[in-house]
Amino acid sequence: MEFFGSLLEQLSTAYDLLAAGWGVQLLWGIGWTLAVTTVSMVIGAVLGSLVAAAKLSHRGGLRFLGESYTTVFRGEPELLVIYLFYYGGTQVLTGMARSAGSIGSTDILNMPSFLGGVLAVGIISGAYQAEVFRGSFLAIHRGELEAARAYGMSTFLRFRLVIMPQVLRLAVPGLGNVWQLTIKDSALISVTGVAELMLTANKAARSTHHSLLFYTVAGILYLVMTSVSTPIFDKAERYTSRSFTRPK
């Protein structure tokens, strides 16, 4: 009885705190988290396809660069990469601005936190996406690529008509995993001061001393975000692989 009483009490405090404005802030946090994740995924898609192409290249030098990229950015702790881009970026920007004389010799030019954050997370996401794209390319039936050559298609046409549509189809499940990974990585850029979900939960926990409550709520929200993406990617996969499932 006593237990339920205290639980009810807890819940009503939680309600009060969320209604007092933290709820809205957390919603904004979700918005920023999704924004960071989406922009990072896009950056990662561009980098990932270039890196995948490099890894598949006939030229040894390009292959080496591609291999190095995926090895480094999958092997380093994500947080280190973020620090590198944010604080390292700040140092570089400050140095450049100082020598150009556009700021005083003791002023600091900060790396814009959103930009630094999405670059770092995008580069990491790109390393994982590169692996997905490479695997998808290798899964294309070789004979179909050969047929494209035999019918006089140029490299560009082969890419547009045969390679890209099939890579996208084969990549959807893998990209779903990378999307989940990238949502989780986006929490790390709270260190740069982007008011995404993690940072908001931190602020709320510190200023109200209800850590348990806010981290639990944030945890549930992350789980909701990662799990709603699963059926969305499943649906996308069913659509893009329709040529391989029998029509009803």
Add this chain to the structure above:
Amino acid sequence: MSASLATAANAKPSLDTTAAISVKDMRKCFGDHEVLKGISLEAHKGDVISILGSSGSGKSTLLRCINLLETPDSGEVRVDGELIRMKQSRDGHQTPADIHQVERIRADLAMVFQSFNLWSHMTVLENLVAAPVHVLKRPRAECLEQAEALLKRVGIWERRNYYPPHMSGGQQQRAAIARALAMNPKVMLFDEPTSALDPELVGEVLRVMRSLAEEGRTMLVVTHEMGFARDVSSKVMFLHKGEVDSLGEPKEMFARPPTQQFKQFITNFNK
């Protein structure tokens, strides 16, 4: 001078017309394995040449060197008189001098593969119009109309909106032949078109090929179908260890095998 030329031309009209395809002294090695040891071949308009030979004799490689899916080490390929220009690369191998020329010529040499190789993410109809629209730059509506007519001809019009993986091997190969016809090719190259098919599906593909031969298409056919080679083709070429062992009229070749090798080959086949 001109009189004697005219007489020569009258005596042998084939000298007068340019060959649809001519291959001269083609060589190809894979590593230190010499697969083609100087092959020459000429096909005139309307010729159907069956290329026979035991497995590993270089039949597929010959076909693939003609449309440059493989790069021959030396030799000449002419299509309708036009030489495919090659250049020497730095490492001593030859490569096509002008990839656009190769692409243009490939579009004239439609290939039909053993494993069909239809584009699996496109419907049958899309497979038939992709290259005509994008490579030959013909109007889409016209290509669609032609594609439907071709699918009717090979008997799979009802399947035009199917994706290839949903069709039987025989249907896929007929679709692939229709895809080749949609290019209005000068020469059709068949690389063992029935070898991947279940025996009961071979007939439907051979029937289509026979009808193409009858309407005067120029075809090079790598095959193990002795019936097709003997009854349908206008010439039979027998490859042995990368060389042309014998070449001739099919009836004659099968009735009186000109070489011991060919005799053995057909005896083994009939066993």
